[in-house]
Amino acid sequence: MRIAVLVKDVPDLVEELELDESGRALAVDDLSYVPSEWDDQALEEALLLKEASGAHVSAVALDTGDIDNMLYAALAKGADRAVKLVGDYDRTMPGRQRARILADYLADAGYDLVMTGVQAVDDLDGQIAGLLGGMLGWPHASVVRDVAVGSGPVSFVQEYAGGRMAEFRSATPLVLGVQAAKKPPRYVPIARIRQVSRSATLEEVEAGAPSAESTLAVQRLYRPEAQGHATMWEGDAAEVAAALVALLDEQHLRS
């Protein structure tokens, strides 16, 4: 079983999201980036499959800038191979274009299973698992957990609202948008990633050019208009606690 895990980085939401002068896009060069948290889940699930049944795991990323560390981290965690798709790419590339480049690469790269995060915080124009499934004409499913691989079909569980779920079996090649791994993603110390970056190599693959296919026109990007913003209680924790108790009393919510 050959598994590709697609990984990308996204703006760190802990920091202020600065917009550029146009007001239609993020000031991409001024932001800091972190691996997309659901891609981490997908990678963890793939590594657990490797440990359970000997799957071969490749981490694959588009070279939109400063992504080497993310790939070295995947190797440090246990991935067998790291592939960097290189071309004239940058971080402003819409998801749809990224998907096309990835689809063209995946079409004949020989993977049985492609795993991605279920979504990313910036996939305005569609989640990658569905986009790839549609482009490649491969079966695919989103909001997936509990993936199992053997010699035959791949099985997985799909989650719905209210905690309902269903188990499926699918032929390969298959694309899965992973919601959560069986265990929280493993941690590797930075020192270990550095060490790997000195000995391992990233495989570079020249990939296609970004296409203009079905790109969306963003007219404006803005912070939610505070229609119903909370009344804020200022002060330290003790003052907030007192305000909360007063509210509980007023609402007769004390037990």
Place this chain on the structure above:
Amino acid sequence: MGPIIVVVELQNDAMSPATGELLTRARQLAQARSTRVVALGFGEAARSALAASGADDAVLVVGADPYVPTLAEAALRQMVRETSAGLVLLANTTMGMDLGAATAAAEGRPMVAYVTSLTAVEGGEFTATSQVYAGKLVAEVAVPEGSVLTVLPGSWPADDAVAGGTPVREVAVAPESAMELVRTIEPETGDVDITRADVLVSVGRGIQDPDNLELADELAEALGAVVSCSRPVVDAGWLPRARQVGKSGQTVKPKLYLALGISGAPEHLQGMKDSEIIVAVNSDPAAPIFEVAHYGATCDILELMPLLTELLGEAG
């Protein structure tokens, strides 16, 4: 313009509230653009929902029940092609995520995800707003004819249900599928039912360490409340799944929802935004949770919880 296709989704065997919302907007837009609404439902289970859709054309896909992603996708794509759909509306649920992006990509149509508003604009196209960056930003986008949209449940109100008089037409889908259903899994029932609690002390990733859950337990006890949580707390194995509030967990409407260290991602808000009173405590003043909360504070929850417990004990 070609028809507006609405994908009908079921919840507890009836039309899901999100589907009612989509149908409501579809009927308005169809009128504005002089076109029809086509409701597409999967399998016999969807028959009564289709009959109550108020659509101009209600189509039941024979043999696509229960939901199997590949079969539903084949049926939707066929319908989109045959009708030259002017818009395709799905809820941003598991089903919407399965079918929306794939249909758009396979049929060469634009796609907008996480939609929160959709209006017709002069000149023929549409405008949508979409929630991105976990609700921290809103994107306003031009929506060309032919687009596929997945809409966040609860984005706009639904009209009252239409009386069940819409004629239902059947279509077949090729039965061979790369994917098959093995079994359905019912929700885990937990020790407590968080949907019945008057007061919820709900903790998010801001709790930082499972040992700190004790602080939430003690606070809940002092309040006569129940502890619930956001998804990452469940995924980390710190609390059972039955305690999870949100899109893939429970929908709750307590008298008081105390959100502690929860950022307020759309998937969380979906499960609690209709609570009577929402109090949010989060050290990040820009956290989206403050957009839905009635009261808020930015102090440290690890400091607040024991102080509050103590205060409640003293004055109780």
